[in-house]
Amino acid sequence: MKSNPSDLPAELAGLLAQSRARLGPFGSVHFFSEVTSTNDVAVPLPEGAVVLADRQTAGRGRRGHTWFSPPGSGLYASVVLAPVRSSDPTRATVLLTLAAGVALAEGVDAASGLRVDLKWPNDLYVSRRKLAGILAEASGDRVVLGFGLNTSVASYPPELHERITSIESELGRSVDRYPVFVETLAALSRRYDDLLLGRFDAILDAWRRRAPAAVGARVARTVDGNLVTGMTAGVDDQGALLVRVGDRVERIVSGELEWL
Ligand code: BTN
Numbered sequence: 001m002k003s004n005p006s007d008l009p010a011e012l013a014g015l016l017a018q019s020r021a022r023l024g025p026f027g028s029v030h031f032f033s034e035v036t037s038t039n040d041v042a043v044p045l046p047e048g049a050v051v052l053a054d055r056q057t058a059g060r061g062r063r064g065h066t067w068f069s070p071p072g073s074g075l076y077a078s079v080v081l082a083p084v085r086s087s088d089p090t091r092a093t094v095l096l097t098l099a100a101g102v103a104l105a106e107g108v109d110a111a112s113g114l115r116v117d118l119k120w121p122n123d124l125y126v127s128r129r130k131l132a133g134i135l136a137e138a139s140g141d142r143v144v145l146g147f148g149l150n151t152s153v154a155s156y157p158p159e160l161h162e163r164i165t166s167i168e169s170e171l172g173r174s175v176d177r178y179p180v181f182v183e184t185l186a187a188l189s190r191r192y193d194d195l196l197l198g199r200f201d202a203i204l205d206a207w208r209r210r211a212p213a214a215v216g217a218r219v220a221r222t223v224d225g226n227l228v229t230g231m232t233a234g235v236d237d238q239g240a241l242l243v244r245v246g247d248r249v250e251r252i253v254s255g256e257l258e259w260l
Contacts, residue, residue, distance in 0.1 A: 003035045012178045019182050024189030026050050039146040042078040043139050052077045067148045070155045075181050078146040087198040095239050097122040097136050102206045103191040107184030118211040120241045129165035151177045218260040
């Protein structure tokens with residue numbers, strides 16, 4: 001089913017207009033009250049386009065997971081990026097999701113004051129509960145970068161409450177979603193500039209500062225059906241996670257990790 005765009009909610013339109021100068025290429029927001037997945041809607045759109053939906057009927061996460069997307073409870077958005085335009089397209093592409101994680105954390109912090117941790121490769125956590133996730137999907141020479149950010153978990157099934165959190169549950173007060181959204185776009189604009197201009201150290205430094213568990217934390221992952229445990233030993237300059245397993249250091253470029 002093809003959804004039709006809706007008019008921007010007046011409050012969001014006002015905030016976008018006020019912040020225009022800080023949004024760089026991300027000033028054009030296509031708003032939908034309902035879509036299957038914002039990542040699918042964004043595919044044919046040009047670099048810089050932003051898709052925001054109040055609800056997704058088939059929101060997806062990494063590794064085939066579903067992203068629960070009830071109305072009024074989160075930000076479900078996708079932006080279209082072109083890392084090929086960077087001075088170093090290969091490195092910009094591998095560091096893209098780290099840069100996006102930093103930007104989301106900065107946006108949440110700026111709008112609400114909530115301090116968020118990053119978990120490799122690109123999840124946002126507060127006290128070991130997931131606040132937001134990022135799904136980057138290639139589309140030709142562009143990347144559709146989708147993010148889901150929980151603002152309230154009131155309507156989430158109880159079994160999810162142990163694993164996830166929201167800005168409202170962490171702050172203990174109601175939070176307006178649109179200022180958070182606009183601050184994440186402003187932060188994405190700054191970090192996208194870093195990627196395009198080759199300022200990779202700035203991205204890595206910011207990521208490392210917000211990811212205390214990237215060093216010295218016990219983690220586990222499944223390799224060929226076996227559980228392998230180790231100790232995190234930082235992130236290298238290509239964004240790979242280093243994990244000490246026994247007397248050797250493994251370089252992990254993809255996959256999921258569990259904290260122990
Ligand atoms: C993850 O942590 O597994 C990634 C979750 C990404 C969810 C967002 S919500 C907006 C965009 N549209 C989707 O279908 N997924 C991403």
